[in-house]
Amino acid sequence: xxxxxxxxxxxxxxxxxxxxxxxxxxxxxxxxxxxxxxxxxxxxxxxxxxxxxxxxxxxxxxxxxxxxxxxxxxxxxxxxxxxxxxxxxxxxxxxxxxxxxxxxxxxxxxxxxxxxxxxxxxxxxxxxxxxxxxxxxxxxxxxxxxxxxxxxxxxxxxxxxxxxxxxxxxxxxxxxxxxxxxxxxxxxxxxxxxxxxxxxxxxxxxxxxxxxxxxxxxxxxxxxxxxxxxxxxxxxxxxxxxxxxxxxxxxxxxxxxxxxxxxxxxxxxxxxxxxxxxxxxxxxxxxxxxxxxxxxxxxxxxxxxxxxxxxxxxxxxxxxxxxxxxxxxxxxxxxxxxxxxxxxxxxxxxxxxxxxxxxxxxxxxxxxxxxxxxxxxxxxxxxxxxxxxxxxxxxxxxxxxxxxxxxxxxxxxxxxxxxxxxxxx
Amino acid sequence: xxxxxxxxxxxxxxxxxxxxxxxxxxxxxxxxxxxxxxxxxxxxxxxxxxxxxxxxxxxxxxxxxxxxxxxxxxxxxxxxxxxxxxxxxxxxxxxxxxxxxxxxxxxxxxxxxxxxxxxxxxxxxxxxxxxxxxxxxxxxxxxxxxxxxxxxxxxxxxxxxxxxxxxxxxxxxxxxxxxxxxxxxxxxxxxxxxxxxxxxxxxxxxxxxxxxxxxxxxxxxxxxxxxxxxxxxxxxxxxxxxxxxxxxxxxxxxxxxxxxxxxxxxxxxxxxxxxxxxxxxxxxxxxxxxxxxxxxxxxxxxxxxxxxxxxxxxxxxxxxxxxxxxx
Numbered sequence: 001x002x003x004x005x006x007x008x009x010x011x012x013x014x015x016x017x018x019x020x021x022x023x024x025x026x027x028x029x030x031x032x033x034x035x036x037x038x039x040x041x042x043x044x045x046x047x048x049x050x051x052x053x054x055x056x057x058x059x060x061x062x063x064x065x066x067x068x069x070x071x072x073x074x075x076x077x078x079x080x081x082x083x084x085x086x087x088x089x090x091x092x093x094x095x096x097x098x099x100x101x102x103x104x105x106x107x108x109x110x111x112x113x114x115x116x117x118x119x120x121x122x123x124x125x126x127x128x129x130x131x132x133x134x135x136x137x138x139x140x141x142x143x144x145x146x147x148x149x150x151x152x153x154x155x156x157x158x159x160x161x162x163x164x165x166x167x168x169x170x171x172x173x174x175x176x177x178x179x180x181x182x183x184x185x186x187x188x189x190x191x192x193x194x195x196x197x198x199x200x201x202x203x204x205x206x207x208x209x210x211x212x213x214x215x216x217x218x219x220x221x222x223x224x225x226x227x228x229x230x231x232x233x234x235x236x237x238x239x240x241x242x243x244x245x246x247x248x249x250x251x252x253x254x255x256x257x258x259x260x261x262x263x264x265x266x267x268x269x270x271x272x273x274x275x276x277x278x279x280x281x282x283x284x285x286x287x288x289x290x291x292x293x294x295x296x297x298x299x300x301x302x303x304x305x306x307x308x309x310x311x312x313x314x315x316x317x318x319x320x321x322x323x324x325x326x327x328x329x330x331x332x333x334x335x336x337x338x339x340x341x342x343x344x345x346x347x348x349x350x351x352x353x354x355x356x357x358x359x360x361x362x363x364x365x366x367x368x369x370x371x372x373x374x375x376x377x378x379x380x381x382x383x384x385x386x387x388x389x390x391x392x393x394x395x396x397x398x399x400x401x402x403x404x405x406x407x408x409x410x411x412x413x414x415x416x417x418x419x420x421x422x423x424x425x
Numbered sequence: 426x427x428x429x430x431x432x433x434x435x436x437x438x439x440x441x442x443x444x445x446x447x448x449x450x451x452x453x454x455x456x457x458x459x460x461x462x463x464x465x466x467x468x469x470x471x472x473x474x475x476x477x478x479x480x481x482x483x484x485x486x487x488x489x490x491x492x493x494x495x496x497x498x499x500x501x502x503x504x505x506x507x508x509x510x511x512x513x514x515x516x517x518x519x520x521x522x523x524x525x526x527x528x529x530x531x532x533x534x535x536x537x538x539x540x541x542x543x544x545x546x547x548x549x550x551x552x553x554x555x556x557x558x559x560x561x562x563x564x565x566x567x568x569x570x571x572x573x574x575x576x577x578x579x580x581x582x583x584x585x586x587x588x589x590x591x592x593x594x595x596x597x598x599x600x601x602x603x604x605x606x607x608x609x610x611x612x613x614x615x616x617x618x619x620x621x622x623x624x625x626x627x628x629x630x631x632x633x634x635x636x637x638x639x640x641x642x643x644x645x646x647x648x649x650x651x652x653x654x655x656x657x658x659x660x661x662x663x664x665x666x667x668x669x670x671x672x673x674x675x676x677x678x679x680x681x682x683x684x685x686x687x688x689x690x691x692x693x694x695x696x697x698x699x700x701x702x703x704x705x706x707x708x709x710x711x712x713x714x715x716x717x718x719x720x721x722x723x724x725x726x727x728x729x730x731x732x733x734x735x736x737x738x739x740x741x742x743x744x745x746x747x748x749x750x751x752x
Contacts, residue, residue, distance in 0.1 A: 136680050136711040155712070155750050162680060162711040163750065 003052035005074040007067045010046040011335040018066045024056045042211035045331045054078045133160035140165045208300040219359045224398040227357050228406050232417045234373050234388040240420040257347050258318040263416040265289040265309035266423050271409035275342050277363035278400050292341030295328040302328050305341045355391040365400035369393040432602040434576035435465045438583040452479040453505030462507045463602050489515035493522045496538040506542035509558045523592040524567030539586045541595035545687040552723035557688035562594045563664040570664040572596040574638035576606040581615030598636050620668035626657030629745050630675040630682045634661040637685040644741035669701050680711040681748040690718040712748040
């Protein structure tokens with residue numbers, strides 16, 4: 001009895017997976033439930049676990065190789081069989097005529113010897129996502145903490161070589177006033193060198209980039225977007241934040257982003273028409289608010305979800321947001337942690353962006369784009385005075401939200417931000 | 426320091442060692458009365474007499490075997506082959522006797538013998554007489570192999586070879602015998618197994634030996650002049666044992682290497698050097714190591730074809746440009 005190990009669909013939208021690392025090697029004993037390999041899905045790095053006890057054999061997907069969901073990547077043979085069949089395992093795979101394959105993810109096959117692994121798109125698949133670099137460049141990058149993916153290789157076939165590393169400023173050198181932002185978003189480290197190679201580089205899409213491309217193309221094109229912008233006075237929110245952080249002391253910090261998430265969630269409870277999904281033949285109005293929060297990760301972005309944000313205290317939202325963002329950057333989010341948002345917030349304030357429009361993450365019907373908080377001269381009660389102001393822009397799916405509906409929601413959100421105490425009402 | 430030709434440096438080494446140790450003797454075709462086909466033994470018959478400067482018939486296997494026997498009996502023979510192309514006839518004695526007897530006698534019988542003579546191509550000697558045997562002899566455990574490029578190294582390495590208690594192959598060069606250079610007087614020994622930086626550099630290492638040292642130096646000069654590239658020239662001097670430390674040290678400085686040799690590419694000395702580099706200096710490499718060798722053909726007799734078949738400064742420069750990503 002041998003059990004095939006399939007590339008499983010580890011996320012709802014996964015069509016293929018890249019084997020990042022095998023935890024077990026050919027011939028290793030494995031137990032059901034043990035992690036066999038780490039697999040990069042279109043969203044995150046997930047564990048592929050053993051579905052049977054035995055010995056891992058015929059590992060057919062190399063580290064770095066991308067394999068379609070449903071392909072056989074290895075076989076688990078039972079311990080008894082493992083001993084007897086040891087020499088056979090090394091035999092080249094032949095079309096399996098002796099085995100009867102059952103359907104389902106944990107298919108079992110009856111065969112005298114380990115079954116032949118079904119043909120894979122092997123072709124020594126020069127893995128498109130692997131960065132080509134000379135060994136020296138790899139070591140230099142590691143020592144300098146530079147991400148090779150961010151460099152343009154000037155060597156043959158785009159190989160990153162020593163010269164390319166010497167041109168790249170080290171992260172330490174670029175630290176400074178922008179360090180905080182750099183920690184959040186991978187900042188391009190492209191210098192402007194005198195070019196010697198080609199005028200462009202063809203960089204294959206990574207799994208996450210493919211998904212972003214696929215999903216966002218189903219957004220701005222097909223979805224009739226419209227945009228509403230308003231400017232919010234953030235004086236009282238700033239004061240409230242300072243006071244709350246004093247209160248919290250070393251038990252964490254509340255950020256503006258946390259306040260915006262909380263206020264948005266709260267405003268959505270008062271405007272359920274905006275807390276909805278467009279579902280082809282119906283609109284699903286949600287009773288709960290699950291806030292998606294766009295987080296930039298290396299080579300893409302992902303929106304982890306703060307569930308029931310309308311019910312959670314600010315400090316709780318803060319803790320959760322921080323923790324989710326951290327794991328998102330490490331690509332350790334589970335699928336249920338980045339799916340199911342009812343509305344989203346995207347914040348580029350830390351990049352000094354005054355105002356921008358965000359692309360709706362379908363099937364959600366709206367997203368708030370948050371700009372930076374800046375001091376501006378404004379007239380308050382006939383007096384010219386400096387106030388901290390912030391521009392927010394709501395993108396609405398017109399199939400769900402009409403202009404006035406969106407505007408009413410935005411007005412409530414603005415009021416809550418301008419008078420945070422209103423959230424207590 | 427006196428300026429000597431490579432030939433006279435070898436002559437000096439032989440003379441000094443024969444003066445120092447009465448067990449040392451020279452044997453080979455035309456080494457006595459004719460004073461050597463390339464005049465390496467000039468004046469030695471006169472000084473040491475026919476008991477120690479022994480002319481032989483044209484019978485390489487025979488006199489190589491007599492040499493091995495003499496070494497077993499406690500003498501220190503130096504066997505001259507008129508060329509290494511003739512030494513193939515003696516390979517059974519070199520490989521099966523000289524290289525094995527210490528091992529097969531359980532360490533009881535050392536064979537302190539030197540096999541020496543010109544190796545590799547000269548000019549228009551055609552396919553059978555233009556071969557480089559470096560890789561062949563270096564393949565054999567039990568042998569040491571040296572290949573000096575300069576008069577000083579020729580003297581120092583031949584003296585070290587004669588004093589070594591193992592069979593040592595000394596690969597000389599017909600085209601090297603007239604090369605002049607400063608040679609230290611008297612007790613000048615170059616230890617076997619030590620490479621030498623003939624020209625220091627930063628950007629790429631040319632690893633070479635024997636005649637290709639001159640080729641590499643010329644290529645390095647051209648690159649410094651025309652490309653602003655600083656090439657290091659590392660002369661292996663010994664092929665077995667190989668100075669891995671020197672190879673790795675140089676590659677650690679330059680991160681790139683081109684290995685140059687007179688022999689054919691397949692299973693050549695360069696293949697061995699590249700193995701050391703990829704195994705021990707993988708993380709130092711910024712580019713694959715390239716090799717420049719004789720073309721993988723029997724040496725052509727035609728002058729122009731022969732020139733094209735041999736490693737040349739132009740081919741070294743072309744390889745260096747590739748490892749430097751200049752193309």
